[in-house]
Amino acid sequence: MPHPKQHIRDLAVICHQKNVRHIVISPGSRSAPLIKAFYEAFGTSCISIVDERSAAFFALGIAAFTQKPVALICTSGTAVLNYAPAIAEAYYQQIPLVAITADRPHEWIDQQDNQTLRQHDIYKSFIKNSCELPQTITSDDDLWFSHRMVNDALNISTRSPAGPVHINVPLTEPLYDELPEQTGKIQIIQQELPGIRLKLSETLIAEWQQARKIMILHGQDIPESQATNALKLLAEDPRVIVIAENISNIQHPKILSNSNLVLSISRGKSPPAPDLILHSGGQIVSKALTGYLRSSGNPKCWRMGADSIMIDTFRHATQIIHYPAHAVYHALSDYISNDPNDSYRKSWLDTAQKANTLAKNRLAGYPFSDIHVFRKTMAAIPQNALVALGNSSVIRYSQVFPVKEKILYYSNRGTSGIDGCLSTAAGIAFSSSKLTIAIVGDLGFLYDSNALWNRELPSNLRILVINNQGGGIFHILKGPSEHPGFKKFIEAYHPVNIAKLAEAYGLQYLYADNETSFDEQWLHFTGKQKTAVVFEVKTDAATSASAFRKLMAASGLNE
Secondary structure, three states: OOOOOHHHHHHHHHHHOOOOOEEEEEOOOHHHHHHHHHHHHHHHHHEOOOOOOHHHHHHHHHHHHOOOOOOEOOOOHHHHHHHHHHHHHHHHHOOOOOEEEEEEOHHHHOOOOOOOOOOOOOOOOOOEEEEEEOOOOOOOHHHHHHHHHHHHHHHHOOOOOOOOOOEEOOOOOOOOOOOOOOOOOOOOOOOOOOOOOOOOOHHHEEEEOOOOOEEEEEOOOOOOOOOHHHHHHOOOOOOEEOOHHHHHHHOOEEOOOOOHHHHHHOOOOOOOOOOOOEEEEOOOOOOHHHHHHHHOOOOOOEEEHHHHOOOOOOOOOOOEOOHHHHHHHHHHHHHHHOOOOOOOOHHHHHHHHHHHHHHHHHHHOOOOOOOHHHHHHHHHHOOOOEEEEEHHHHHHHHHOOOOOOOOEEOOOOOOOOOHHHHHHHHHHHHHHHHEEEEEHHHHHHHHHHHHOOOOOOOOOOOEEEEEOOOHHHHHHHOOOOHOHHHHHHHHHOOOOOOOHHHHOOOOOOEEOOOOOHHHHHHHHHHHOOOOEEEEEEEOOOOOOHHHHHHOOOOOOOOO
């Protein structure tokens, strides 16, 4: 007869044998058997982070960088709910997280028992797989069933599209007794993911060859994804303009990365709409691009990828192709046109060059403001650095400027929240060992300041806080600033002293509020330091909003 908690010991062993390498644990009592099993299996690969929300986003950062599953362990009750924001982000970014949650015995749920709530299927709308292990092991069949469910969950987390899974573990007392040795032979069920050799249909080939104005939009993606080389090849086709924002991580002189600026400045004078759109990858940030395409007549549009749901972002979908985008792009590379009469790519790149020149000239005369800080920052980021971009105005400001070679970009654009941007950046820095620059607004920094409550906070993390004392994006958007409760309820003005917050966590702190002090502090900020560094840059919200509106004002490119 197996030991009643044999499956707890074996759960840790299966995770280790299935290529899980990092375990992020938040303290608790109900989870004590899990902590014991995983610490004995993984040792120093276990990371302790008290705040479950921050812990989950930290794990998300590790998984985003490594592209390998990362396990989370927490106690029962509301601790489990605190994983939800990161679980949702992982679901929409297709990142493999494994949430292992301790639970109370079934019979005590809804009985006013301590730290007890309904945990089964708690993430059901944002999870690839959810299972609940047996409460106790009473037979060999129970143990086989537990092993099978764990194998299945871990396989699903990495199967395309990757994503989060949930393993709920009801635990009975005693919680601190010794666990048994691992089962002598645990069945490990591997999965072989098929290679893709795609033969395009005659219909798709004909649509591709007949089109003269083709726009390929590749959204957020991991660095060096399989789509990268194929898209660089397709960018040589004169009929094709490839648009890939900084978080797409594809850098090429013939690929447009800052379409929002180009379309905003060239409004009314932008190149004609495409007759064929190819859409792949994760989220696209540019509202100008989305609006341009949604009102662009009646083009054909292909959506490619292993999506679990139908995606029709631009309202023109004519083909849903359930193959990885890289397979489609590689197949299309056999049909690249060399017709010198085709000039669609050139029309876009010429427009982009004019827009970038105009933006540079406009910015030269602007006062110190958010956009001024981003112009200097995006130009000064060292090669081979990693950049973790916050949401709202931060990522929009960053995309005003063309991408810089040998810089990798990350951002929580699955759900686009500010709640875990700093914790995610810390996870990326922890797993990469490279200089990692997190760029966040003051609200994003304060909202996720528990990211600094982390004994593993790496010294290669640099945190640039653009402090305009509230939600700067609401000054930029039309409408919010006219609201009678703007200051209190929308902008969320705050009096927090960021210097003292950094000091409380023992971090180095830098400050600038003009161009001269910014330049003086930048070298200290990016240099080697003994701790993570917080660099607060103070700007004026009204000045920043005015500068951004002037920069993005349509001009017809005649200035």
